[in-house]
Amino acid sequence: MALTFTDRGIYCPTGDFYIDPWRPVERALITHGHADHARWGHMSYLCTDVAAPVIQHRLGDISVQTIGFGEQMDINGARVSFHPAGHVPGSAQIRVEVDGEVWVVSGDYKLQKDGLSEPFEPVRCHHFITECTFGLPVFTWAPSAQVIDEINAWWSANAAAGRSVILGAYGLGKAQRILANVDTSIGPILTHGAVEGTNGVLRGQGYDLPDTTLVTSETNRKAYPGALVIAPPSALGSAWARKFGQHETAFASGWMRMRGVRRRRAADRGFVMSDHVDWPELLCAVKETEAENIYPTHGYTDIFARYLNAHGWNANVVPTEFGGEQLDVDEADTTPESAA
């Protein structure tokens, strides 16, 4: 087996490296910068050159080696390459080949184009390790442009009434996806520190993001009526948010597809927008790999594995500590201190 599953994470015995491990290891290959995949404490990191700046920004002083998309690298006899996953800017699937046996680790991914992330590329393999955060047929996403239109309409209606809007979105990925696509003529855009940090890094890499104003303790938050405020989900309903005076709130998440979850979070609106595959995309991605062996890692794994097994695949659930899209946990703020 080119890849095996250990209590530290996905491991390649030939190459002696781990992929997105959740305990400190010597050599870690990292699919993308979200906290449940890029953890602190490994001796060395390997990721794409595009993902590296954000990972360094988040994890601080770490030893990072980078690789270009599609570039081949030999690690102790294991052939390794990174391929676009379409999840967030720089995110990759990792392909590992040992003695002609090909494995692909999906990391988190989506097929929808978001105008910012490098579009997903299917990679043929024998063994496909896939996330299935939204692996149920109730999860289907509307076209990205339609959701952006809904956000624009909501923002402009509130702006017209003199109200600000606060949109809860992950600090890496979702926030920038929204920034890059909304109609900036509607009003000013303000950001929470957890979002702006990533913005700065991505702008430095040449990603085209509109102008934003960082909210600091000195900012007079009532001086921006009709503003769009982008903040991590945990900021909604907090003392931080209340200082904006009259405002409406919303979440942008795949979980907003379910009315119950939307209501539990008690936001005014929920926009169904995810950086993970929906059910049809998940099936499409699995087919395109042409793999026979599928390993769902996180999400509705048992149900998805049962479906695959009933439809001609050989599927086995692999328990991991990846979180997927977690509405109730802020993935972003894993600093060396908090992770240690």
Add this chain to the structure above:
Amino acid sequence: MKNFAALFTAVDQTTKTNRKVAALAEYLSSASETDRMWCIALFTGRRPKRAVTTTQLREWAAERAGIPLWLFEEAYPIVGDLAETIALVLPPAARKSDEDLSHWINFLRGLSNVEQEERRALIEDAWNQLGDVERFLFNKLITGGFRIGISQKLMTRALSQATGREEAEMAHRLMGTWSPETHTWLDLVEADTGADLSRPYPFYLAYQLDDPPEELGEPKEWRAEWKWDGIRGQVILRGGEHFVWSRGEELMTDRFPELARLKDFLPEGTVLDGEILAWRDGPLPFNTLQARIGRKNVPKKLLAEAPVALAAYDVLEWQGEDLRYAPFAERRAQLEALATDLPKDAPLHVPEQLSFDAWNTLKTMRAAAREAQAEGVMLKRATSPYLSGRKKGDWWKWKIDPLTIDAVMIYAQQGHGRRANLFTDFTFAVWKGNDLVPFTKAYSGLTDAEFREITTWVRKNTVQRFGPVRQVTAEHVFEIAFEGIHASPRHKSGVALRFPRVSRWRQDKPLAEANTYEDLLQMLETYG
């Protein structure tokens, strides 16, 4: 249906009551008369007769969605709502429809006259022309249970805004038996006569007393009585008939045939509020009444084993006159007067009030509530009118503290609906030697932050999976609160708890110090 869907969306998309009321009032002022009537009917729990079984709906929806039925069945509990699950899995509609709410209700009523196969074709055709929200609402019309964030109170306020009439009057008019099929808008909100004989008054509900009773003021301004643990009911005697209503506005007349005898003792034009209790020379434990709940037809044997009576605590109408605005003390005197000289076996009792002249006296009495088969004390201001709905100030329920036991969490399951992505349903066990004996499931009681923490913990500490249920490492101790305990051969542990819920996470308590099975049996002995 578009306007109705827009109304639903407006209400669903805001957490602010004023905006919900405004959206509803706007709809009630602008929609057609039949749409208005159906809107009120649906949001107050009335719906057209079900023409299709939910089993059929699931099968048809799964097939339309191109997924196996088992997969649909797996998704349903996660979403938590059948109508929504169907709406979510169906492929997008191919065309659009401009028909209104009344059209679709008539469409569903018409279904009972057509053959099965045609019924299916019609439903699928409807799905194929309705947008996402409309489709959800259409399914709701079939499956029923329109609980979508519009309370009776909210509807009453909106109706009052739309018509310019008093809220209290609107609340009363919406009660009881009426339907858009038999009543017009005029009948419902304006007509002065022809009100249904069976129409109940809106129930007055008490708030939980959390502050010390001393803050209520002088004891002499208050009246106290046991808070019974039965079924709240309103008994109406009018026009030679009797009607028994539940708080949920369900007509329960046939379920409690014993109460028919009230007509022999009380005059027409009498309406009583009270608690239906299992009763033999006094109130029996709730466990006895349990056998009667949900039974529409009561076999003779059960009537003998678990007879019921009304423990009345208020009179709302006497000799045809609405007494609700008279002070409670006066109503109470009237109640006691009408119940004097009743034969001992009459299905009506007016339990005595608890007399006290100091709050401390009442505290002592309250501590003994369990022995009286009561779950606490009710406090009513002597001058209080009988209001409608839950209002603060004059009526308070002062429950006894629940029983508690510290137990170990051994299984966890993901919640559904509002809590679909969190582990919220747990099974708890107590020690029996070195073994853990499961004895109850419990939900709720934790904060959102605690649910997040425990969810992360469960993911990392799963020992074994049984379908959706995860066995977890025995590590965490929780305090389980409950209202009662009784022997139950149906449960492995031999006991069943009443209203078990997690009251707190005992992160301070080591695993070994959780309670034992012996402790549980001791509680059964004492309180069972």
